[in-house]
Amino acid sequence: MGEAKTDLLKIYRNLHQIPELALHEFQTHDYLMKQIKQDTAAIDYAEIQVPNELPTAILVLLHGTQPKRTIGYRTDIDALPVAEDTGLDFSSKHDGVMHACGHDIHMTVALGVLQYFTQHQPTDNLLFFFQPAEESENGGKLAYEDGIFTGKWKPDEFYGLHDNPQLSAGAIGCRMGTLFAGTTEVDVDFTGTQGHAAYPQFANDMIVAASQFINQVQTIVSRSVDPIEGGVITFGQFNAGTIRNVISGSAHLKGTIRGLTQKMIEHIDERLQAVAKGIETSYDCQVDLKLNQGGYLPVENNDKLTADFINYMEENPKVDYVETEPAMTGEDFGYLLAKFPGTMFWLGIGDPKNQLHSSKLVPDTNAIQPGIDAITGFLQHRMLEKD
């Protein structure tokens, strides 16, 4: 596997240093814009658009020489509120924020693919979508609802990748059907009565109520979900209390539900509502449960296009292709794939000791060039297809 060209490595490292949270990707936007303008300066077949309603997004349309269709390629650009712990000499310069999901790799690969097609004009039109807010705030859905993908900006088919530390650097992973889970974001606010630590009889302790809620929720997946189908409920945030000797009258939880079908997600949503009602009754408190799926639908790969994608990758001796199992990660590209046919796939980044979202994630940059080569090769192959 070849090391990425020096400019792309530099781009990756620069992007790694400026991670930004969903809908606040302004520095990243400016950096990407500078690169895109530089790469498209010498050609007359590129159009760039920054949507008014989504000012950190960028769309780049490369007009083809004999367009039969518009092929979309999407990359996400946001980062996570994770404090980096990699020790890299190009670590995040933004305290408490890190590209712990590898979107810096995604952006670098997208810029590499774009760069290739600015040097080799495509036959079909190519639409690049640099998308904010994948980790939260469903940027894909916002873009769609803002009417960004209309007229010449409408893709006939859409592709996008996610990096995968468990696959070797540069490998391409995919599968027919469902690639990723759908998710529901869960916010729970508990309201009881605050009081003195020494007089629990006069208070209504929301740390106890919220803890019971979390414990009871554990039985949803173990007792109410078909084990063959599976599901996930994770609470990643629990806030309550101010000091050791005051009983807290409020508690707040933030979590996420995962299921591989919409039916399963809705089933888990319903069970969670029932548990919340039970806690309200048994702890005589108020439980305000908010469930928000936003655009995080299950990622359903289109049959025809994905068969073509897999076939291309399998037949290409330069591609290390692996068939993968469905994953419980979520992606708002699921929303866009419900609107436009297409395929999502994995790009291996060879860091098997770490998971996505780990503060220690260090992608192997040997993934970048093979990723670019596999994608440009596939897009060129698509352009040869009549339908």
Ligand SMILES: CC(=O)N[C@@H](CCC[C@H](N)C(=O)O)C(=O)O
């Ligand atoms: C690939 C990945 O890690 N995606 C995120 C998507 C977030 C979904 C949503 N905000 C939620 O938390 O439910 C993931 O956490 O899987």
